[in-house]
Amino acid sequence: MRFQFQFSIWIICSVLFFASCKSQKPVTPQKPTPQQPTTTPTPPSTSAPKTAETLPPKTNQPAIALKPLSYQMPDIPREFRGVWIATVANIDWPLSATDPWEKQKLEFTRLLDYYKKNNFNAVIVQVRTAGDAFYPSNLAPWSKYLTGKQGRAPATSENPLTWMIKETHDRGLEFHAWLNPYRATMTLETSELSPEHDYNKHRNWMLKYGSKWYYDPALPEVKAHLLAVISEIVDNYDIDAIHFDDYFYPYREPKLEFPDKASYDRYKKPGQSRDDWRRQNVNDLIFALNQTIKTRKPWVQFGISPFGVWRNQSKDPKGSPTQAGQTNYDDLFADVLLWMKNDWIDYLVPQLYWSMEHRLASYRKLADWWSNNSYGTNVYIGNGPYKIRDDSDAAWKNPAELNTQINYARTLPQIHGNAFFSAKSLYVKNNDIADLLRKEVYNEPTLPPSFEPKTPAVIEIPVVFDVKTNAQNTQISLEKPVDPAIRYAMVQGGNDLTTLQDQTIHTAWVGGSRVRYLEVPSLNTDYLAIRWIDHYGRIVQTQVFQTPKTTRP
Numbered sequence: 001m002r003f004q005f006q007f008s009i010w011i012i013c014s015v016l017f018f019a020s021c022k023s024q025k026p027v028t029p030q031k032p033t034p035q036q037p038t039t040t041p042t043p044p045s046t047s048a049p050k051t052a053e054t055l056p057p058k059t060n061q062p063a064i065a066l067k068p069l070s071y072q073m074p075d076i077p078r079e080f081r082g083v084w085i086a087t088v089a090n091i092d093w094p095l096s097a098t099d100p101w102e103k104q105k106l107e108f109t110r111l112l113d114y115y116k117k118n119n120f121n122a123v124i125v126q127v128r129t130a131g132d133a134f135y136p137s138n139l140a141p142w143s144k145y146l147t148g149k150q151g152r153a154p155a156t157s158e159n160p161l162t163w164m165i166k167e168t169h170d171r172g173l174e175f176h177a178w179l180n181p182y183r184a185t186m187t188l189e190t191s192e193l194s195p196e197h198d199y200n201k202h203r204n205w206m207l208k209y210g211s212k213w214y215y216d217p218a219l220p221e222v223k224a225h226l227l228a229v230i231s232e233i234v235d236n237y238d239i240d241a242i243h244f245d246d247y248f249y250p251y252r253e254p255k256l257e258f259p260d261k262a263s264y265d266r267y268k269k270p271g272q273s274r275d276d277w278r279r280q281n282v283n284d285l286i287f288a289l290n291q292t293i294k295t296r297k298p299w300v301q302f303g304i305s306p307f308g309v310w311r312n313q314s315k316d317p318k319g320s321p322t323q324a325g326q327t328n329y330d331d332l333f334a335d336v337l338l339w340m341k342n343d344w345i346d347y348l349v350p351q352l353y354w355s356m357e358h359r360l361a362s363y364r365k366l367a368d369w370w371s372n373n374s375y376g377t378n379v380y381i382g383n384g385p386y387k388i389r390d391d392s393d394a395a396w397k398n399p400a401e402l403n404t405q406i407n408y409a410r411t412l413p414q415i416h417g418n419a420f421f422s423a424k425s426l427y428v429k430n431n432d433i434a435d436l437l438r439k440e441v442y443n444e445p446t447l448p449p450s451f452e453p454k455t456p457a458v459i460e461i462p463v464v465f466d467v468k469t470n471a472q473n474t475q476i477s478l479e480k481p482v483d484p485a486i487r488y489a490m491v492q493g494g495n496d497l498t499t500l501q502d503q504t505i506h507t508a509w510v511g512g513s514r515v516r517y518l519e520v521p522s523l524n525t526d527y528l529a530i531r532w533i534d535h536y537g538r539i540v541q542t543q544v545f546q547t548p549k550t551t552r553p
Contacts (some may be wrong), residue, residue, distance in 0.1 A: 065479060066464045068543040071497050073529055076539075079410075080347075080380045080417025080448045082122035083115055083426075084178065084305075087145050088129035088186065092423040098148040101156040108164060112171050114427050118434055119442040122174035124243050124305075124419060127161060128229070131184045131198050131215075135161035135237070139229050141194035151194030165238055169488070172507030174448055176241040176303065177233055181226055181285070183247055185213040198225070207260060210253040217249065217281040218263035226285065227292050234296045238511045241301035242293055246351060248282050249333045251326055278333040290344045298453055299487075299535030305349035305382055305419070306336045308366055310373070320369040323360040340375040346451055348377055349419050353384030355395030356404060363405055371412035378449050380417040381409045386425040388433055402433055403441050416449045445505055450537030459485045459534055461541045467528060469552045474523040476530070481514035486540070490531040493523030493547075500529050500544070524552050 086092045093111060094104040115123065127134045132143035132150060136159060141151035146160065154160060161177075168175040184199055184206055190213070193199050199206055199213055205222050206213045215222045230242055249258060260278075268277045286304075293300050311319035311329045319327075328334040339345045350370050354361045370379050383405055387396045395401055409415045420426065426434040463479035474493070488509040494500040506520035512535070528545045 064465070066467065066545050066548070068464075068545055069497075069527075071544045073531070073542045073544060074501050076531075077444075077446045078416070078449045079446045080122060080378070080419065081120040081442060081446070082124050082174075082176070082349075082380065082417070082419035082448075083120055083423050084419060084421045085111065085123055085125045085423045086421075087126040087134060087143065088180075090145050092427075094146065097145050101154050101158070101160075104146075105163070109167055111423055111427060112167060112173065115423070116171045116173060118426075118438045119445045120173065121446060121448045122176060122240075122419075123168055123423075124176040124178045125164060125168075126178040126180075127233070128179040129183075130180060130186050130212075134164075135159060135233070137229075137232060139225065139232060140198070141196040144192070150192060151196055161233075161237055169238070169509035169511065170507070172488070172490070172505070172509070174240040175238075176243040176301075177237070177239045178243040178245065179229070179233075180247050181244060182215045182217055182249070183212060184215050187211060188213070207258070209250055209258050210256065212250070214250060216260060216263055217278070217285065218260060218267050223285055223288065227288055230289055231292055231296065234293055234300055239300060241303050241346070242289070243303045243305065245305050246307045246328075246332065246334075249278055249331075252331050275330070275333065279329070279335050282333055283335060283338060286339050286344050287342070294454070297535075298455075301346040301451070302344075303347040303349065304334075304336065304339065304345050305351055306334055307332060308350045308352040308354070308382070309361060310337060310369075318373075321365050322362070337373060337375070340373075340377040343377075345377060347380060347449075348374070349380045349382045351382040351384070351421070352405075353382070353387065353421070355393050355401060356408070357395070358393060364408060367405075367409050367412055367415060371414040374414040378416050378451065379414055380419055381405075381415055383418050383420050384425075385420050385430060385433065386422060388425065388430050390429075399433060399436060403436060406437075406441050447533075448537060450539075452538075453536055457485060459483050459540050462486065462532060464530070464543065464545065467545070467547055469522055469524050469547075471553065472522055473519045474521070474528075476508075476518040476520075476528075478516050478518075481516055482510055484512040484514060485534050486532050487511055487535045487537075488533050489518055490533065491518070491520045491523070492529045493525035493527065494529075495526045497527055497544070500527055523547075 087094070090097055093108055095107055112123065128140065129143060129145060131140055133140040134143050134146050136153070142153055144150040147154050165175045185193065188208065188211055190199055198215070202221070205215055205219055207216050233239065234242065264274050264277055272280070290302055293302050306328050307326070309320055309322050309324035309327045311327050312322050312324055313319045314323070315327070315330060326332070328336055336348060340348060350366070352363050352366050354363050356363045367381055370381070383402060385402055387393070388402065389397060406418055409418060426437070460483040462482050464476055465479050466477040468475045468477070476491070488507055488511070491506045491508060492500055492503045494503040508518040508520055510518070526547060528547050530543045531539050532541045534540050
């Protein structure tokens with residue numbers, strides 16, 4: 001009985017199935033309306049750009065791409081405008097190591113906003129002062145200048161360096177991570193050092209000289225450690241450059257020799273002088289660092305800001321007409337010309353912290369000398385506004401001294417910008433000089449110099465499919481996730497093509513995150529210009545669109 005009932009049910013279902021198949025007719029696909037986008041518009045957001053994984057799924061309807069106009073936007077001038085943000089001894093930031101993290105964050109963003117307002121385009125932030133770190137590291141303890149005690153983590157779940165980089169990029173500024181390689185401590189007082197500091201873990205790496213402890217540059221273990229420190233940063237952070245300052249071998253102390261004789265006796269080559277051996281130690285590190293950085297991320301720049309004098313003419317006819325008490329080559333054992341000749345660095349920022357006509361080291365003469373000895377490397381001049389109204393040289397009492405220096409550097413063919421030490425010298429003090437700088441010299445925003453990759457790359461130009469604007473923001477939707485070689489987009493909106501290039505620039509930083517759309521502040525305008533910029537700072541494409549009326553409120 002059960003079998004007969006089940007068989008009857010099967011017969012009925014079969015009949016209904018075939019009847020249903022015969023009653024259906026083929027469906028003709030409907031062509032999409034040309035104005036319809038392929039995706040459901042994503043609600044505007046003030047959060048970070050969303051990746052492809054978080055976007056709503058595509059519909060089956062093909063989208064209609066916006067067609068760029070043939071209008072050509074003018075080129076944007078290039079000039080490096082950087083500022084050093086020194087963290088050692090809380091010079092610039094944070095103002096107090098014991099302040100809450102939220103207060104420190106506010107201080108940092110105010111600093112960024114100030115220099116953004118003054119049309120700077122890069123910050124050089126000190127992330128390692130003396131064997132420590134402003135980021136979670138397996139190789140160094142937390143810096144006491146961030147948390148008040150070396151080795152103590154900040155009271156936040158945020159990674160300070162990740163946060164700083166994002167805030168910097170959100171403002172369209174480059175982030176150069178500044179490290180001091182060989183300085184291990186700031187004083188001889190070691191009782192407050194963390195157990196994780198290299199002084200306590202690797203005492204044999206350390207040499208005492210003057211009032212500090214230093215890593216011994218001759219030791220292979222020290223070189224390997226420093227390479228690991230740099231690798232950790234390059235691998236884990238979206239930085240634009242690794243930056244070293246002028247401290248290689250320490251500045252000479254009167255009547256005191258750096259205590260590296262044991263290392264010299266052990267590692268010197270036959271017939272090699274101690275000075276040449278020291279220079280070779282630094283050269284080996286610079287070469288290896290270049291290889292390490294470029295192997296991991298070829299677009300991350302490697303820059304050095306050495307002391308302003310390579311050699312005096314009294315020591316070498318190729319040197320500068322100066323009488324500096326110490327020099328890179330003879331005292332710090334930094335052969336910076338060799339690094340430029342061999343293409344081991346991407347840029348150089350010699351620290352010319354003297355006035356235009358200084359008797360012993362003239363800014364004018366040194367700027368000329370570095371322009372004539374750049375070997376194709378981007379050279380930016382390091383300026384010292386910290387001396388304004390605070391130096392025995394009367395020239396620094398002249399409010400026009402800084403602008404005069406920058407304008408002079410601009411006349412030299414191989415000088416491509418300036419950097420300023422340090423942030424508080426214009427931000428906390430000398431606001432009138434900063435205003436003069438913005439009004440007379442930095443009156444327009446600009447891009448930092450670009451550079452060429454060693455291996456040519458084909459970059460896919462983004463296709464814009466839709467633009468949606470509301471009262472809060474403008475959302476630019478793309479056909480597919482953006483090519484990871486694209487670093488950011490510069491967006492401008494205007495109602496007149498002839499003045500479009502003069503409108504406010506809004507930066508949407510993507511940094512290889514494969515986003516499917518960009519968001520900028522609301523641009524309810526007739527025209528939209530987008531410049532796509534790659535990791536090397538090159539504008540790979542400029543697109544100008546007439547904004548569809550249907551996409552605006």
